[in-house]
Amino acid sequence: MNIHPLDASHAEAYRQLRLEALEHYPEAFASSYEEERAWPIERFGQRLSTEDKFTLGAWLDQLLIGTVTLIPEQRTKLKHRANIVAMYVRPEHRGSGTGRQLMEQAIDLARGLGGIEQIYLSVMAHNEPAKRLYMALGFEAYGKDWRALKIDDAYHDEELMVMFL
Incomplete structure (x- = not known):
């Protein structure tokens, strides 16, 4: 496995993965599949640039x-x-260390930018595997965003986490 920053040249691969995430795990993202599937490929490239x-x-x-x-x-x-934000690993690769490695590199990147003292994230309150990963990396829960997302008539709570560098 190789981890590196994405840029506009990766727009198509990113679009495919992003739409997969939004379609199969709508409660995990504020954006919706219906919104982003209509975007032109250039918009995904701009997001990465x-x-x-x-x-x-x-x-x-x-x-x-x-x-x-x-x-x-x-x-x-x-x-x-x-x-x-936008943390996602394909289901067949979960448990392989991919998520941990992505998070570790993101944390290292934050440290390397200089001046960053704390990193925030939110995770679906019911997503125990993700919460265990984040806590193992040093994140602490500091609150809940009740009814953070509403999909159709169902509400989804988010747990708010922070890591102090």
């Missing part, structure tokens, strides 16, 4: 099997913080 966020991809041969995005805060009073 911005200078204010970093998306890492895990590759097995030529297949993108996982991603995670690190977004450093830009406002002066928040520059000591970053957020991890």
Whole structure:
């Protein structure tokens, strides 16, 4: 497995993985499959080309099997913080260490940027494997966002976590 930052040249592989994640795990993402499947490929390329966020991809041969995005805060009073979003590993590769390696590289990237003191993320409250991974890496739960997402008539809670570097 190889992990490296994604750029616009990876837009098609990223789009395929992203749409898979949104379609099969809608409660894990604020975006919806219906919204993003209509986007042109250029929009995915633009998402991977911005200078204010970093998306890492895990590759097995030529297949993108996982991603995670690190977004450093830009406002002066928040520059000591970053957020991890859009973490996803294909189901058949879960338990292989891919998620851990993606997270470790995202954390290392945050440390390397300088000035980042804490990293935030949210995880579905019922996603015990993900919560165990995040806690093993040093994240701590600090609250819940009750009814964070509403899909049709069902609400989904998120657990809020932080890691102090």
